[in-house]
Amino acid sequence: xxxxxxxxxxxxxxxxxxxxxxxxxxxxxxxxxxxxxxxxxxxxxxxxxxxxxxxxxxxxxxxxxxxxxxxxxxxxxxxxxxxxxxxxxxxxxxxxxxxxxxxxxxxxxxxxxxxxxxxxxxxxxxxxxxxxxxxxxxxxxxxxxxxxxxxxxxxxxxxxxxxxxxxxxxxxxxxxxxxxxxxxxxxxxxxxxxxxxxxxxxxxxxxxxxxxxxxxxxxxxxxxxxxxxxxxxxxxxxxxxxxxxxxxxxxxxxxxxxxxxxxxxxxxxxxxxxxxxxxxxxxxxxxxxxxxxxxxxxxxxxxxxxxxxxxxxxxxxxxx
Amino acid sequence: xxxxxxxxxxxxxxxxxxxxxxxxxxxxxxxxxxxxxxxxxxxxxxxxxxxxxxxxxxxxxxxxxxxxxxxxxxxxxxxxxxxxxxxxxxxxxxxxxxxxxxxxxxxxxxxxxxxxxxxxxxxxxxxxxxxxxxxxxxxxxxxxxxxxxxxxxxxxxxxxxxxxxxxxxxxxxxxxxxxxxxxxxxxxxxxxxxxxxxxxxxxxxxxxxxxxxxxxxxxxxxxxxxxxxxxxxxxxxxxxxxxxxxxxxxxxxxxxxxxxxxxxxxxxxxxxxxxxxxxxxxxxxxxxxxxxxxxxxxxxxxxx
Numbered sequence: 009x010x011x012x013x014x015x016x017x018x019x020x021x022x023x024x025x026x027x028x029x030x031x032x033x034x035x036x037x038x039x040x041x042x043x044x045x046x047x048x049x050x051x052x053x054x055x056x057x058x059x060x061x062x063x064x065x066x067x068x069x070x071x072x073x074x075x076x077x078x079x080x081x082x083x084x085x086x087x088x089x090x091x092x093x094x095x096x097x098x099x100x101x102x103x104x105x106x107x108x109x110x111x112x113x114x115x116x117x118x119x120x121x122x123x124x125x126x127x128x129x130x131x132x133x134x135x136x137x138x139x140x141x142x143x144x145x146x147x148x149x150x151x152x153x154x155x156x157x158x159x160x161x162x163x164x165x166x167x168x169x170x171x172x173x174x175x176x177x178x179x180x181x182x183x184x185x186x187x188x189x190x191x192x193x194x195x196x197x198x199x200x201x202x203x204x205x206x207x208x209x210x211x212x213x214x215x216x217x218x219x220x221x222x223x224x225x226x227x228x229x230x231x232x233x234x235x236x237x238x239x240x241x242x243x244x245x246x247x248x249x250x251x252x253x254x255x256x257x258x259x260x261x262x263x264x265x266x267x268x269x270x271x272x273x274x275x276x277x278x279x280x281x282x283x284x285x286x287x288x289x290x291x292x293x294x295x296x297x298x299x300x301x302x303x304x305x306x307x308x309x310x311x312x313x314x315x316x317x318x319x320x321x322x323x324x325x326x327x328x
Numbered sequence: 329x330x331x332x333x334x335x336x337x338x339x340x341x342x343x344x345x346x347x348x349x350x351x352x353x354x355x356x357x358x359x360x361x362x363x364x365x366x367x368x369x370x371x372x373x374x375x376x377x378x379x380x381x382x383x384x385x386x387x388x389x390x391x392x393x394x395x396x397x398x399x400x401x402x403x404x405x406x407x408x409x410x411x412x413x414x415x416x417x418x419x420x421x422x423x424x425x426x427x428x429x430x431x432x433x434x435x436x437x438x439x440x441x442x443x444x445x446x447x448x449x450x451x452x453x454x455x456x457x458x459x460x461x462x463x464x465x466x467x468x469x470x471x472x473x474x475x476x477x478x479x480x481x482x483x484x485x486x487x488x489x490x491x492x493x494x495x496x497x498x499x500x501x502x503x504x505x506x507x508x509x510x511x512x513x514x515x516x517x518x519x520x521x522x523x524x525x526x527x528x529x530x531x532x533x534x535x536x537x538x539x540x541x542x543x544x545x546x547x548x549x550x551x552x553x554x555x556x557x558x559x560x561x562x563x564x565x566x567x568x569x570x571x572x573x574x575x576x577x578x579x580x581x582x583x584x585x586x587x588x589x590x591x592x593x594x595x596x597x598x599x600x601x602x603x604x605x606x607x608x609x610x611x612x613x614x615x616x617x618x619x620x621x622x623x624x625x626x627x628x629x630x631x632x
Contacts, residue, residue: 035533036452040460043445043508050501051467054478061477125369130362133369140373142618143380146610148562150580151603154587155383158596166382166399180397201376255469262471265564265580272588283473290477291569303474310469318465 061300062087080297087301096277097302100285101309104261107192107281111260115200116253119207120245124237126212138209145205149198153269156198160184188278191270198266203259207252214248215241247324254317258310282306387411387600394597410601420602422575423582427561428609429492430578434499434560435553442507443549447537449508450515451523468505475501476569483570490572498566503556510555514548515541551620554613561610579606 064080065087091097122141126134144152160167168179185191218241226236242249264283267275275284286306290299386394387410388403414420445464449457479498480489488494518541526536567578574585586602 032452032454032533036448036454036457039444039448039452042441043504044460046441046500046504047463047467050479050482050497050504051470051475054475054482054501055470057478057481058475122372125365125372128362128365129369130366133366137369137373140377142614143611144376146558146614147380147607148580148610150562150564150583151383151607152379154583154599154603155379158386158600159379159382161596164395164397164399164596169397169399201379204376258469258471262473264471264473268564269584269587273584283471287473287476287565291480296477299477303477306474307470310471314466314469317469318462321465 058300058303061297062304065297087297088305091298091301091305096280096285097305099277100280100282103192104281104283104309107196107263108257108260111196111199111203111263112253112256114196115203115207115256115260116249118200119204119211119252120249122204122208123211123215124241126208127215141205141209144201147202149202150265150269152202153195153198153266156194156201157270160194185270188276191279192267195263195266195270198270199260199263202266203256207256210252211245211248214245218244247320250320251317254313254320257313258317261306261310261313282309383600383603386596387604389597391595391597410595410597411605413598414602414605419574419585420579420582420605423577424579424605426492426571426576427579430495430499430567431557431560433493433496434503435556437496438500438503438507438556439511439549439553442504442511442552443542443545445504445508446511446515447541450512451520451541464505464508468502468509470501472502472563473565476565479566480569489570490576492576495567495570495578498570499560499563502563503560506559507552507556510552511545511548514545514552517548518544547620550617554617554620557613558610 063082063084065083066080122137126137129137147155159165162168162181162183168182171177172179184194222240222244223236226240231239262283263281264287267279267281267284268287271279275288280288282302283306286299286302289295289302385401385403388406388408389400390403390405390407390409393400393403393405445460448454449461479501483489483491483494483498486494486497488497522540522544523536526540527533531539562580563578564580564584568581568584571577571581577585583599583602583606587599
């Protein structure tokens with residue numbers, strides 16, 4: 009909403025702001041200092057550390073790193089060579105990319121459809137749906153994962169029961185998680201279920217910002233619902249849609265707890281997206297150097313999306 | 329719907345005076361279609377709300393009613409047993425208290441420091457401002473999983489691993505940039521003219537912050553605080569990595585331990601009761617501040 013809502017005012021204000029000499033000498037630096045120090049400590053240091061760790065190899069025991077520093081030797085890019093030549097890395101990367109693509113497309117499409125629906129219904133129906141959406145948003149992803157695991161339980165799950173009512177389907181005792189593909193499909197449902205509220209509510213707010221006259225004009229010119237959406241609504245929503253899609257890519261690529269909880273903290277290889285693979289290698293099995301290397305590669309995958317997102321924010325003036 | 333319908337009428341009556349007889353039909357058709365869309369909205373609300381409904385009724389069912397091949401869509405023998413058992417578990421009480429301590433501390437620290445940082449970028453132009461903004465945006469997007477290893481090293485070096493203050497420090501990594509960025513939007517929406525008028529009237533810079541901006545940004549602080557609360561309360565991977573003792577963990581880790589323990593593994597009533605209790609603080613915050621949440625959700629800068 010701010011995407012479209014505040015894009016205009018700052019531009020008018022800016023000239024005014026600069027002319028009124030809001031430079032303030034050292035004050036802005038003083039104000040920003042605590043936040044800068046915190047970010048340097050909790051994000052800057054770890055980022056530097058993770059890169060140096062990815063260039064080293066532990067010589068002694070597994071836990072040496074945590075006791076007296078251990079002895080580590082600089083090994084250049086050999087960790088990267090190891091990671092990039094391992095088939096596990098590539099299969100988890102492909103899994104992550106497919107998982108992210110499916111989740112982003114589903115959440116954005118369903119989000120847009122629900123936003124359009126919110127715009128068409130009566131007030132009571134809108135309030136009802138928004139209330140339900142807010143409740144869904146409030147539920148932690150760990151909790152929703154457990155609820156979905158229970159819904160899809162092989163013995164007493166209500167999903168198997170309801171699907172079994174359909175003619176020709178026998179679902180009794182069907183284990184959704186025996187096959188990682190169908191298991192990840194259930195995880196996708198959890199992720200999309202959790203992502204829809206934010207997308208639908210903010211896209212609906214974006215739709216209400218579209219001037220009624222423009223839609224009227226389109227209708228007078230004989231535009232049907234589809235072409236009105238295609239040529240009026242969609243162009244108006246574009247900046248917001250681009251930003252939400254970029255954010256969804258970043259979040260869905262980093263999905264962790266949904267998969268972790270669905271597999272009781274022990275995801276089988278077929279469930280390992282890049283983040284899960286990195287965590288099981290680096291944290292669960294204490295291979296800190298391998299883990300750091302994978303983490304750096306994981307972040308590199310996202311750099312393009314991040315750059316795109318930030319550029320977009322500056323372009324629409326939201327970051328000014 | 330009616331908001332869309334109302335302005336249509338004058339336009340169409342001016343343009344198509346000859347087709348008066350067609351209009352009631354069109355209007356009736358629109359009303360019918362609104363009814364159809366309403367029904368669809370109700371259906372979607374039911375489907376989306378079903379998991380929450382199922383969590384609640386499972387928590388209130390007796391174990392024998394839960395383990396039925398034909399699921400019961402209503403708790404026929406409602407019981408507090410599952411809730412009582414979870415609330416009786418000393419680990420649950422320790423862990424939920426830890427979650428409260430960590431979340432409150434994270435939100436409070438982030439709001440104070442973040443407010444100052446947000447003031448700097450919303451109200452001043454200075455060299456390095458764009459760098460600061462870009463850094464804030466980037467850090468906000470780093471997947472937490474990726475930083476688990478160096479974060480536990482950092483806390484280990486500071487002798488803070490396996491302690492609550494350590495987790496609070498680690499949580500600042502996502503909470504601080506988020507708070508700065510969200511508060512910036514709220515501060516930027518306060519007209520600059522107010523500051524200028526106060527400066528003219530002889531207020532000092534700090535009086536302007538304290539007497540003009542702080543009161544006006546109050547609702548923004550509340551909304552940002554609620555979102556920050558949700559982020560910190562729901563966080564799992566850092567807590568799972570940084571806290572080792574069972575009684576020092578957060579409620580999210582408790583849920584996983586509960587689910588994987590042999591005694592509780594198949595106890596879906598207990599699990600759903602624990603899950604309900606875990607979601608409750610956030611739901612309560614949402615109900616209290618719901619109008620601001622819905623408005624603030626649309627700022628587009630909120631992590632879900």
